[in-house]
Each structure stands twice: as structure tokens, then as C-alpha cells.
Amino acid sequence: MHPAVSPVPGPGPAKRNTTWWWFLVPTFTCGFGAFAMVFTGGYKLKSRAHMAAAVAYLVVTVGFACGAGLTAPDDPSADRGTAYDLAMAAFLLIVWLGGTLHTVFLQLKVAKQVPPPPAVAAAAWRVQRREEARELVRSNPGMAWELRIGRPDIEGRQYDDGGLVDVNHMPAAWLAYSLQIPQPLADEIALQRGLRQGFTSPDELVVYCAGMTPERMAMIRDLLLFRPL
Incomplete structure (x- = not known):
């Protein structure tokens, strides 16, 4: 059984534009x-x-x-x-x-503009959070490490990074859970990253992990974070 994940607050329900007073x-x-x-x-x-x-x-x-x-x-x-x-x-x-x-x-x-469904709005909000978290990793790696960006497996983490996954440090069970991939593939990623002192890019996962197809990579690429070991 995978550890329970605390719900992450997202944007509120989308509201229609009120413009009757503009004129x-x-x-x-x-x-x-x-x-x-x-x-x-x-x-x-x-x-x-x-x-x-x-x-x-x-x-x-x-x-x-x-x-x-x-x-x-x-x-x-x-x-x-x-x-x-x-x-x-x-x-x-x-x-x-x-x-x-x-x-x-x-x-x-x-x-007349139709607001996006709540699920779509929440997904777009999480994409924005990932972009902000990646920028923090680039600009201030020390703070990003302290905030546990890409590590939802660490208990007590408070910063919401939009679902980033630190491929080189997260346990295999959490890789499978967070990326929604088969456990054998997560185990293979964990094995290969140890042999190669960590991955540096999504393409390396496709090259060195037999179960990681380009189609599967296309679905999870935006979630991946590669901190050096």
C-alpha cells in the first residue's frame, strides 16, 4: 500500500466573468x-x-x-x-x-467566455506551480532542497511544487505512485540511476530503461526533475 498523500490546495472554482457594468x-x-x-x-x-x-x-x-x-x-x-x-x-x-x-x-x-472546468483549471494551476518550482531549483538550489521540491515522499513537506518528481532521489515505490508507472519500471529506474550515478535528462530514461517507452515519457516528462546524486 502506498503512503497516503495529503490533499494539495488548488485554485477555487472558476467564476463567470461579470461585465454588465463596463459600459x-x-x-x-x-x-x-x-x-x-x-x-x-x-x-x-x-x-x-x-x-x-x-x-x-x-x-x-x-x-x-x-x-x-x-x-x-x-x-x-x-x-x-x-x-x-x-x-x-x-x-x-x-x-x-x-x-x-x-x-x-x-x-x-x-x-460569453466559458470558464474551464474545475479539473482543467486545477491542472493548469499545477503546471504553473511546476514552472515556479523549477525556476526556484535553478535560481536557489539550496532553498529548493530545503523546501523538498520533488520529494512528496518526505513527511512534513509544506511547499507545493505542482507534483514534481525528483527522479534521482525518490524511492522506487514513490516513483511508481507519483508517476503512475508499473512498479517493475520504477525498480528498473532506481537500479539504473544507481549504476550511472543518476540521470540527467528524460531521454536517458528512455535509453537505459527498457520499460520507458517514448509514448510513456511524453505523458510524464513535465513532472520529472533531475537533481544530481
Whole structure:
């Protein structure tokens, strides 16, 4: 029987995007807040085009704010007064009205996004944890060793590394359990790592362990960690 593994906390349940209020920002700020909401929508949709449009809204907004003082509406000059009216009309059309409609469009698209199932979200979260743990192993191996990264077999470990497996140090029984591989293959890995003073890469497991096929390696590669013996 394999040792019991304490449950690892993961991300909470996925929530739907709440966007109904977005259009209020450009509407009640006379268009000055349009760029912020368009950028938010573009970011959530991972759309460079919408984020570029947000930058354009910002440029127009700043340009209008800077230029508004150059032509006052009560200027006695007819030309300057007309220029001000045209600038105001253009701003209202492009940023206030256009930005509000653009925001409504984006808020509807973002609201329709279906959040990933909880299991998928948890798996993605664990992938991120593994990346962070690997970076810690590279940047601060001493701290990584103290945190027992890749060693779920050590009792009392508190750091969650996303399921990394230290191939060169974990007992064979735990290799089988953590990697979901047959026990004879785990025993073979333990034998070969002793003969070769440890493995240095996933490819070596395929070369030196007869039971480790490329197909099986493809499934577990992201979990493997190779600390020197």
C-alpha cells in the first residue's frame, strides 16, 4: 500500500466573468474612461487588435484634453470657435459614443467566455506551480532542497511544487505512485540511476530503461526533475 498523500490546495472554482457594468465607465466619464475598459476587454480576450484600439482611444483622449484649452468655445475668432466645435464633435463621436459601443461589444464577448472546468483549471494551476518550482531549483538550489521540491515522499513537506518528481532521489515505490508507472519500471529506474550515478535528462530514461517507452515519457516528462546524486 502506498503512503497516503495529503490533499494539495488548488485554485477555487472558476467564476463567470461579470461585465454588465463596463459600459457605465465610458458613459459617465464622457468617454474619458473608454480606453481603460476597451483595454480590459482586449486583455481578457487576448486580442492585440482591441488593445491597440484602446491605445488609440487614449491618444485621442489625451490629444483632445491637451488641445481643448487652445480653442475656447467663447473665442471671438470664428475660425477658432469652429475648430473647437469640430474637435468636440469628433471627440464625442469617436471616444464617447464609439468607445461606449466598443465597450458594450467587448463586455458581451467576455461574458460569453466559458470558464474551464474545475479539473482543467486545477491542472493548469499545477503546471504553473511546476514552472515556479523549477525556476526556484535553478535560481536557489539550496532553498529548493530545503523546501523538498520533488520529494512528496518526505513527511512534513509544506511547499507545493505542482507534483514534481525528483527522479534521482525518490524511492522506487514513490516513483511508481507519483508517476503512475508499473512498479517493475520504477525498480528498473532506481537500479539504473544507481549504476550511472543518476540521470540527467528524460531521454536517458528512455535509453537505459527498457520499460520507458517514448509514448510513456511524453505523458510524464513535465513532472520529472533531475537533481544530481
